[in-house]
Amino acid sequence: MIEVRELTKFFGAVRAVDRASLSVLRGEVVGLLGPNGSGKTTLMRILTGFFPPTSGSARIDGLDVQTHSLAVRRKVGYVPEQVVLYPELPVRRFLRFAADVKGVPRGRCAGAIAEVMAACGLEEMARRPIRKLSRGYRQRVAIAQALLNDPEVLILDEPTVGLDPRQTVEVRSLIRTLAGRCTVLLSTHILPEASMLCGRVIIIDRGRIVAEDTAAGLARRVEGVARTALRIAGSRREIVAALEGVPGVDRVEAAEEGAVADAATARFIVVSREADPVRQEIAARVVGRGWGLLELRPLEPSLEELFVRLLGSERRGTGDA
Amino acid sequence: MRNVLAVFRKELRSYFASPLIYVVAAAFSALCGYYFYTDLLHFITFGFGINIMENFWQLLFLDIRKFLLFCVPFITMRLFAEEKRLGTIELLFTYPLRDGEIFLGKFLAAVVAVVTLLAPTLVYPFLLNQVQPYPMLPVFTGYLGLLLLAVVFVSCGMFISALTESQVVAGVVTGGILFGLWAVSWNEAAVDPQRLQAVRAISMFDHFHGFSIGLIDLRDVAYFAFTVLLFTHLTFRALEARTWRGRR
8 A cells, every 4th residue: 555665855965764665554553763853754755745745755655755746645645743733723624625625525515524523532522723732632633534434544753742631542542443444654763652553663873774564563673672660778889789680670770860879879770681579579678678669660671672672683683694 | 627626715805814914904904095195185185176086086096005015925925935935835745636726726815815915995885986076987997907917916926935934035025026127217318219229128117107197008917927927937837846855
């Protein structure tokens, strides 16, 4: 459904996308995972015809995004990263505009708009001007407009960024309901989000595609690292020694938050291969030594961690060859 | 056509949802009303109430022309600059819309907005006709001239708005260009006679003189048409510019 071949985009001397190739099959939900500034948005803007690539090609449903721009744009629903819609238009009016320009048959407009508003939970907001909506509702309006005219491909750029936790959950479940209806390419810099929503994940860094994996494979890659944040009252040196002595612990990092290094309590991040048994053992030992266990918190595997592993293994790979 | 209409309706809605147009329209109406009054006084005291076209309407049209110059930039400055600043341009350009459809929808909406500024002044000719009947057709020629002038102003403002993200910059530059095209023939005495012809030819306002006394000169119409086409062409190039970055 989406075919990208050797796509490169320069902004001046900056190479925003560097010979990226990827393909997405019909009906797949694929995540584009990468840190901020890695070229996700640029890649998506090329796919949606916002600007052309410097070189390489991108096809959607067999149509080149440059030579058949209008036809491609008819097939694609797009939610840009910055969800700024026309602030003065009421929700329904804006959706009517979107339905008109997307060529929803005139007779079907009202029905199509009602449908996407119901799908996105916007019925009560129909008459409210967009500028008076919360961030979460604006995101829903943005998704609603993308769904109009039943697009074959849905491109979502960081659909949950800037939302509060409840809104994030809502938007994620909304995306999950779309999975069967169309091909979805979504970008994110949140690792668990990618593995939660996507069947397949493409990892992009500095414009280059560095890895591609199934969500399960990705989870496996990260599985090997569990990170635990600790705050313990006691002697720092003794604590480090004790933590390093726990079986399964790879590394103990001192985590100082801000400039205030409280003499009595110390913060650590423990990196281990296993999660729960190690945490259990740490708690037992800390309490056993009579230190105060003030905090023990599992950290979500970070994207940085994954990158270190991916790029590390890549480097090893080239070393072997 | 449906796409043009959709963009047109959206733009019109945006115009009338913001307080700016009401402020501009109020200022425009107040100025026009005041000059209607003073020009009428002038007509009665110095023009002895004869030859209404030259002694009254021409003065008033030339005054309205000035107010248009100052008001139109406020109307056109938002056309593209606002969308660029907000980021909605990304939405617009990724919808299945041709640049021409976007252009036409916005252009028509801006022209309609300017016409709503002008419309209340249409009361004047009828008001005067109630007091003292006179041939009205030349007056409507003057209005046709104002409309053509407004279309030129809008096309210029649209082009400038397509170049920048800042509405203020768009407004000021548009005002500057329009003012320049007016001022270029002010100091006629200082221009040597050979060049005076050329200066008069490009002065947007000299081409309005005929209309203001009820004359339609095809050369003036051609000048306005050419200017609109020129700015339209430039606007299309400015819209295209988004595809130029990163080209090899």
